[in-house]
Amino acid sequence: MIPKKADYFIGFDETPIYFEIHGEGLPIVLCYGIVCTMNHWRHQVRALASQYQLIMYDFRGHHKTPMPSRLENLSLDAIARDAWGLLDHLQIKTSAFIGHSWGAQVMARIYDLEPERVSSMIMINGFAQNPFKDMFGLPLDRAVESAQIVYSKMPSSTKYLWQNLNTNPLSGLITGLLGGFNLNLTSFRDIEIYGSGVANVEVPVFLKLTEDIIHYDAKPAFERVKAPTLIIGGAKDRVTPLKYQQEIHERISGSELEIIPFGSHCCQLDMPDLVNLRIEKHLRLHQYV
Secondary structure (H helix, E strand, C coil): CCCEEEEEEECCCCCEEEEEEECCCEEEEEECCCCCCHHHHHHHHHHHCCCEEEEEECCCCCCCCCCCCCHHHCCHHHHHHHHHHHHHHCCCCCEEEEEECCHHHHHHHHHHHCHHHEEEEEEECCCCCCHHHHHHHCCHHHHHHHHHHHHHHCHHHHHHHHHHHHHCHHHHHHHHHCCCCCCCCCCHHHHHHHHHHHHHCCHHHHHHHHHHHHHCCCHHHHHHCCCCEEEEEECCCCCCCHHHHHHHHHHCCCCEEEEECCCCCCHHHHCHHHHHHHHHHHHHHCCCC
């Protein structure tokens, strides 16, 4: 039986941050993407919790972690600070980190805050800056700007549309067809959980953090990385195409790049066994066992 713990710790600004721990051993912090859920890591928990202590936390404004009382503390920087606050709470000095999608930007900031405490990094379908500019082959950063304007004028209607679109089963199918998931490989239940999770995140949380995604440039931080790093990309990812992972690979000296055939934007859900084997190989290679 894999031990599990669920609890809260108090963040730097008194925001209660929800976290879970699965397994025992050397620590690995798992950072999901914006409006995602811990379910995105279910295959990694299954495969790795017998060897490692897997630590997950809900980002500010996500699921069991509430919005901070001050809007300026809803930010990429605050979420990165929460990672170190959690490890301090657990009295853990150093850790490996795995991030998916926006989790790569979060990890860049985590590393910049306390680089000497990062043992290893693995980034899955990540990016350095603003993937909205050509997401699905479209300039969606303009759509985000329009959404901010619409929400400021019609918050109730925007919230209604947000919740109903994201809980509609067709939304998952469309996202999959566009490259967000591989519909032939990913469990539809996982797609449903993702949609429900998105709907449970308030619109202002998404819009505020999207500003950070667009404006934060992680490239300088990646160039400073000295920790062993593995970058994983999906050959069929149209949310953050391979060029984004290749860019990170070029910026981080000595990093490894693994391309998952048929992998979508959620390689860890599409082909978990292959991704898990690659994660374990990286950790063993760098004596994180």
